[in-house]
Amino acid sequence: MTTFESVFAAFASGDGELYKILGLTVCMTLLSTGFSVLTGFPAGAVLASLSFPGKKLLRRIIQTCMGLPPVVAGLFVFLLLSRRGPMGSLQLLFSLPAMVIAQFILIFPIVTSLTLAAIESRQKAINQTISTLGLPRYKKYLLLLWECRGSLLTVVLTGFGRSLSEVGAVMMVGGNIQGKTRVMTTAIMLETSKGNFGAAIALGLVLLILAFLVNVIANHFQEAQND
Amino acid sequence: MTDMQSQTAYLQDFEKPVTLTGLKQIWRDRIVLDVPALTLLPGRRYALLGANGSGKSTLMKMLSERLTANYGQIGYLPQKPYNFALNVSHNISLGIPQGLGLSADEKNASIQKQLDALNLTELSACRGNRLSGGEAQKMALARLLVIPRKILLLDEPTSSLDLNSLAQAEAALTDYLSQNNSLLVLATHQLSVARRLCDEMIFLDQGQILALGPISGLMDPSRNSRLSLFLRYEHGMNSIE
Numbered sequence: 001m002t003t004f005e006s007v008f009a010a011f012a013s014g015d016g017e018l019y020k021i022l023g024l025t026v027c028m029t030l031l032s033t034g035f036s037v038l039t040g041f042p043a044g045a046v047l048a049s050l051s052f053p054g055k056k057l058l059r060r061i062i063q064t065c066m067g068l069p070p071v072v073a074g075l076f077v078f079l080l081l082s083r084r085g086p087m088g089s090l091q092l093l094f095s096l097p098a099m100v101i102a103q104f105i106l107i108f109p110i111v112t113s114l115t116l117a118a119i120e121s122r123q124k125a126i127n128q129t130i131s132t133l134g135l136p137r138y139k140k141y142l143l144l145l146w147e148c149r150g151s152l153l154t155v156v157l158t159g160f161g162r163s164l165s166e167v168g169a170v171m172m173v174g175g176n177i178q179g180k181t182r183v184m185t186t187a188i189m190l191e192t193s194k195g196n197f198g199a200a201i202a203l204g205l206v207l208l209i210l211a212f213l214v215n216v217i218a219n220h221f222q223e224a225q226n227d
Numbered sequence: 228m229t230d231m232q233s234q235t236a237y238l239q240d241f242e243k244p245v246t247l248t249g250l251k252q253i254w255r256d257r258i259v260l261d262v263p264a265l266t267l268l269p270g271r272r273y274a275l276l277g278a279n280g281s282g283k284s285t286l287m288k289m290l291s292e293r294l295t296a297n298y299g300q301i302g303y304l305p306q307k308p309y310n311f312a313l314n315v316s317h318n319i320s321l322g323i324p325q326g327l328g329l330s331a332d333e334k335n336a337s338i339q340k341q342l343d344a345l346n347l348t349e350l351s352a353c354r355g356n357r358l359s360g361g362e363a364q365k366m367a368l369a370r371l372l373v374i375p376r377k378i379l380l381l382d383e384p385t386s387s388l389d390l391n392s393l394a395q396a397e398a399a400l401t402d403y404l405s406q407n408n409s410l411l412v413l414a415t416h417q418l419s420v421a422r423r424l425c426d427e428m429i430f431l432d433q434g435q436i437l438a439l440g441p442i443s444g445l446m447d448p449s450r451n452s453r454l455s456l457f458l459r460y461e462h463g464m465n466s467i468e
Contacts, residue, residue, distance in 0.1 A: 129309035132291065133370075134300035134324045143321075147312060 007202030017179070022206070025183040028096060028170070029163040032103035036111045036159050041152065043108075044115025045141045048123055059116070065109035070102075074172030077102040081173065094175040099183070102169035107159045114158060118151035119144055153222050157215060164211055184210075241377035241410065244268045247293050252285055252434075260285045260434040267410055269377075274421035274442055275414040277431035278457055283414040286431060287382045290412060294378055300324060302376040302409075306383050308367035310355035315347055315366050318355040322370035329374075341369035344399040346392070360387035368396060375407045382414045393420070400424060418445075418462050430454045 010018045047055070079085050081093040081101075092098045126147055130140050145152065167185035174181035176190060184207045191200040250262035260282040267273065277283050284306050291303035302322075311318050319338050323329060329337070342348045345365040350358065355366060364387045371379065385396050397420065404411055404424075412429075415421050421428065422442055430438035430451065438444070438451045445458070 125307070126309045128305050128307075129367075132303045132305070133321050134326075135321065136325065143311060147309075149312075 003196070004198035004202045007199050007206070011206070020179060021182050021184060021187050022210075024096065024181070025164070025185075025207075026210070028099050028103065028183060029160060031096075031100045032107055032163045033156065033160045035100070035104050036107040037156055040108050040111030040155075040159075041115050041145055042141065043112045045119055045144055047112070048116050048119040049127075049141070049144070059113075062109045062113050062116075066113055068106060068109065070106060070166055070168035071172065073102050073105045074169035077105065077169070077173045093173060094177060094181055096174075096181065098173040099170045099181060102173045103163050103166055106166060106169060107162055110162060111155055111159045114155040115148075115152060118148045118155060121151075122148055150222060153218055157218055160214060161211060164207065241269050241298055245294070245297070247290065250286065250289050250293075252282075252289065258434050260289065262286065262434075262436055265290075265429075265436065267412070269410050270408045271427055272404060272411040272425040273413065273427045273429055274425035275412055275429050275431060276418070276421060276457070278461060281431045282434040283431055284382055285434075287380050287412065287414050291380050294380070298378065300376075301378040301380065302371040303380040304367055304371055304382060304384050306414075308363075308370075310358060310363045310366065312354050312356045314352050315355055315358070316342070316351045318366055319369045319373050322373045324374070327374060337373050338369075341373050341399070344372075344395065344402070345369050346395050361389055361392050364388060365392060365396060368399070372399060372403050376409055377407075378410045378412075379404075380412045383416065384413070385415070385417060385420055397423060416461070418458075430457070432457070 007018070047059070077098060078093065080087050081090065081098050082088055083093075092101075123144060126144060130143060135143070165185065167189060170181070170183060171186050171189065174183070174186065176182050176186040182190075184203055188200045188203045188207075191197075191203065244266055246264055246266040247262075248264045250260060250265060251258070252260040275283050275286065287303070288305070291301065294301050295303075311321070313321075316338050319341055320334060323334055323337065339348075342351055345368065347362070347365055347369060350362060350366075355363065358366060364384065368381075368384050371381075385393055388396055400411075401424065403409070411425065413421060413425055422445075425442050428438065428440065428442040428445060429436055430453075432453045438454050444450060445454075
């Protein structure tokens, strides 16, 4: 893979390395976005519904973490997972789980904060009716999430986009090891550093096409829901 | 406890008169509601009358909070009920508390009964958020009537209904109230509906109850002067006198 054309030729010929990079990228992105959604949706819904001392401060902290520099998240996970770190015995550094953990730290605050905002904007209208129904608490949260599903899809796509485009943290904790932790963004960095700008641009295009396809599929489901 | 017993227990908690005191709300230094005490009798049907801004919805909301705190879940229909983006049958099923212990067949039968009573059967598969104002109002009413309740608080439940739907809703409510002997508080602008469904009236003006008594007293020549003014301006009732 040294030129623009060679990247697409490699795709067309079923180049194993390229498909492995693509597969790992998709796998890492889905896992980190999935974990963030599974925890961020309930966290945002609960935060939106509850009033407690320190809620404003907690909200500011989560919002601040939305802008957490990837290298800081990467450094944190690196120290956590390095051989002398508190979780060093797990030997996860320079592996897919390490990359997913780093990305989770970046995406969870985004998903939580945006979910909180999405639910808060609609919960006043919904809550008056929900509170009259005598539903168990978990059902109230499920209904709230269901009614905000349009906004929440945007939250998922935002998290997915952040995960797909992230490079600093996955480079630090993944190490860009060929066949093991190399993903699209770290491959682009590698090609750029080698001066293979055509290949880097082509990989970038593939990444964009991937993001476009995910958005098309997500919007298709959203439109089907609205019909 | 069998299902029927649990339903009956659900109904029978409220058998004595209840007096609520200190119903007061201040908003931006203005008293929007000031009702020192209000006694409600079980099985009676109260029409809550008053002009816009008189505090009807505030009183209804406060009643729902206080009565829920004292008697558990009651049937409260807010002025603008939310219609969930679920189908109509599912929306109605949300009104059936899990603790009631009804089987799936019993739930479906209760839902179907309301769909039939309010002429919603053809819409049962439609999404609640796609209904017209009148259809949504009937669905929200069906959500309350799907189980027997000891107390019903309805805030303008028929304001968007056409004549046919109004007749269906009134018939469904009349049947329900006679079957369950429930307490009804009905806040409405529709005096004709209030006179058909209720036997007592509460007249609220600027947050205060100025008249409380049999709804037949509306025609009493010695009635409260503010009530006379309300009836003259809101309902053009000079000629009826």
